[in-house]
Amino acid sequence: MxxxxxxxRPQPGAxxxxxxxxxxxxxxxxxxxxxxxxxxxxxxxxPVYVAPSWFVVAALITWVFGGxxxxxxxxxxxARYLVALFFAIxxxxxxxxxxxxxxVAALRYxxxxxxxxxxxxxxxxxxxxxxxxPGREFVLAFVGPLLSLVLxxxxxxxxxxxxxxxxxxxxxxxxMISNLIxxxxxxxxxxxxxxxxxxxxxxxxxxxxxxxxxxxAAWVGRGxxxxxxxxxxxxxxxxxxxxxTGEISGFETxxxxxxxxxxxxxxxxxxxxxxxxxxLREHLPELRARTLTxxxxxxxxxxxxxxxxxxxxxxGARALVVVDGQGTPKAVVREAAIVxxxxxxxxxxxxxxxxxxxxxxxxxxxxxxxxxxxxxxxATPATEYLVVEETGEIYGVxxxxxxxxxxxxxxxxxxx
Numbered sequence: 001m002x003x004x005x006x007x008x009r010p011q012p013g014a015x016x017x018x019x020x021x022x023x024x025x026x027x028x029x030x031x032x033x034x035x036x037x038x039x040x041x042x043x044x045x046x047p048v049y050v051a052p053s054w055f056v057v058a059a060l061i062t063w064v065f066g067g068x069x070x071x072x073x074x075x076x077x078x079a080r081y082l083v084a085l086f087f088a089i090x091x092x093x094x095x096x097x098x099x100x101x102x103x104v105a106a107l108r109y110x111x112x113x114x115x116x117x118x119x120x121x122x123x124x125x126x127x128x129x130x131x132x133x134p135g136r137e138f139v140l141a142f143v144g145p146l147l148s149l150v151l152x153x154x155x156x157x158x159x160x161x162x163x164x165x166x167x168x169x170x171x172x173x174x175x176m177i178s179n180l181i182x183x184x185x186x187x188x189x190x191x192x193x194x195x196x197x198x199x200x201x202x203x204x205x206x207x208x209x210x211x212x213x214x215x216x217a218a219w220v221g222r223g224x225x226x227x228x229x230x231x232x233x234x235x236x237x238x239x240x241x242x243x244x245t246g247e248i249s250g251f252e253t254x255x256x257x258x259x260x261x262x263x264x265x266x267x268x269x270x271x272x273x274x275x276x277x278x279x280l281r282e283h284l285p286e287l288r289a290r291t292l293t294x295x296x297x298x299x300x301x302x303x304x305x306x307x308x309x310x311x312x313x314x315x316g317a318r319a320l321v322v323v324d325g326q327g328t329p330k331a332v333v334r335e336a337a338i339v340x341x342x343x344x345x346x347x348x349x350x351x352x353x354x355x356x357x358x359x360x361x362x363x364x365x366x367x368x369x370x371x372x373x374x375x376x377x378x379a380t381p382a383t384e385y386l387v388v389e390e391t392g393e394i395y396g397v398x399x400x401x402x403x404x405x406x407x408x409x410x411x412x413x414x415x416x
Contacts, residue, residue, distance in 0.1 A: 037117065046103050046113045048096065053120035061088040065174065072170060083167055087174055092118055094151050094179050098186075099123040101147040105140045121266060122182070129371065130281065134205040134213070141197035148183035152176050190221030192270030214278035221271030229264035280407075281371075287406055288369040293387040293396035294318040298327060301352035305341060308333070308351050319397035321386060322355045331355035332362070332384045332397055356382065363388055366395045377403065 037051040066084035069076060076083065099116045102125040106113050114126040131137035155176035162168045189199040196217040204213035296319035299308045308320050320333035337354035356362075361380025364387050368376060377385070377400065385398040 037119075043100060044103060044107060046107075046116055048116045049118070051117055051119040054092065054118050057120055058085070058088040058092070061091065069170065072165060073167065076167070083171070087171055090171070090175055091178050092123075094148070094175065095123045095182065097151060098144045098148050098182065099125045101143040102127070102140060105143045109136050109140065111140075121263065130210070131201075134201040134210075137204065138198050138201035141194040141201065144194050145183040145186045148179045148186070152179040152183065155179065188224055189217070190224035190267065190271065191217045191274040192221065192267065193224075196221050196271075196274075211278050211282050214274055218271040218275045218278075221267055221274070225264040225268035225271065228267060229260050231260075284370040284374075287373055287403065288367075289364050289373055289387050289398055290366045290369075290395070292402050292406055293366065293398050294402070296321045296332075296394065296397045298323040298329070298394065299333075299351055300325070301330070301350065301355075303351050304347050305338065305349045305351055305354065306346040309338075309346065317396075319384070319399070320351060320355075321394055321397060322351055329358060329386055329394055331357045332386055334383055335399060335401075336383060356384065358386055362386060364398055365390070373403075 037049040037054070040048045040050055042048070062081055062084040064084075065087050066081040069080040069083060073080065095118060096116070099118075103113045103116060106125070106127045109131065111131065112128045114128050116123060116125050127140075131140055155172050159169065159172040159176060162172065186194040187198075189195040191197065191200065191214070199220060200210075200213035200217040202213070203216045204210050207213065295315070295317040297308070297312045297315050297317045298321050299311065301322050301324075312318065312320060319335070320338075321329050322331040322333060323329050331352070333351050333355045341349050341354070359380065361376070362382050362385050364373070364376055364385045366387050366389055383400050385400075387395040387398050389395050
């Protein structure tokens with residue numbers, strides 16, 4: 001199953017340090033590695049990972065398909081499991097092509113792709129930004145199933161030239177059918193499937209509201225989850241799917257029920273996550289650097305902490321910026337470091353010992369807001385940032401903790 005989308009949205013302050021202890025205290029950390037398994041390569045510059053759950057599914061496919069081969073090609077003996085393992089690998093290679101289609105389309109529209117991950121029920125392309133138009137959203141979702149349909153045709157052509165009941169014939173038939181099933185399943189019109197994103201794009205185009213499209217596609221997705229949970233065991237039990245999948249089927253009743261429950265849970269959860277993400281995006285413009293910034297007072301590096309705090313209290317400020325003799329900002333004093341200094345020692349501690357040197361990435365324009373603000377914080381993780389006006393004048397200090405609180409508040413607020 002494909003769940004391409006933007007599940008990898010940046011979180012405010014992701015990868016940033018907490019108060020911490022040790023030699024790296026207060027230093028910015030590098031963003032966390034977007035791993036999730038074994039790194040297989042970087043096509044188009046996008047890392048491709050194989051999750052541990054893939055090995056479970058590969059073993060299951062090998063076992064089931066190997067059992068089917070024993071009926072069709074009993075002369076293979078134990079070698080049938082090697083053939084079945086080859087099928088499992090070839091099938092997931094097809095899934096990777098499906099995901100690469102999403103990735104290429106996203107990169108074509110200048111949307112960053114965090115990673116591709118092959119996992120339990122297929123793969124996911126983690127696209128970090130939303131499409132700007134419903135048309136692009138539709139194309140971005142459709143290219144995946146389209147490539148799966150094309151692959152089905154690619155395997156169908158040589159199938160016409162091989163003998164039925166042979167290893168090549170069984171493999172080609174299995175890969176053709178499995179790609180057609182992947183395409184058909186992903187075209188179902190409910191989130192988080194590709195068909196759900198296409199439905200979202202259509203409703204978005206009609207209403208002019210992305211949120212309306214998400215709500216419609218998410219509720220259809222929940223309906224699909226219920227349908228899968230109830231209908232899949234019935235279809236396989238009556239043989240409706242068995243006749244379609246032929247040699248690659250073979251589920252028993254208990255397996256059908258378990259598969260249906262897992263698929264239904266994944267679809268239901270994905271639909272709910274899509275709703276929460278859409279609600280967040282609707283409120284993202286409320287996250288503005290200017291409104292979240294704490295007022296700050298400039299102090300020189302040698303200023304005792306007690307004196308700096310006295311000046312801040314008199315000015316009604318909640319942050320300190322270290323400046324040089326010309327008033328140029330050089331560092332921001334970390335709130336966590338201030339808290340860690342006992343009050344009786346504050347007259348003897350210079351603010352320079354509690355400050356974090358400024359880098360270009362830690363200077364945030366006051367007008368930055370929404371996704372642009374979150375992207376800026378993610379690119380340069382820190383606990384505090386200097387907020388500046390267009391003229392370069394100090395406006396104040398932005399704390400990651402304040403952004404996180406506003407972020408959570410936006411998530412809890414009902415969508416309009």
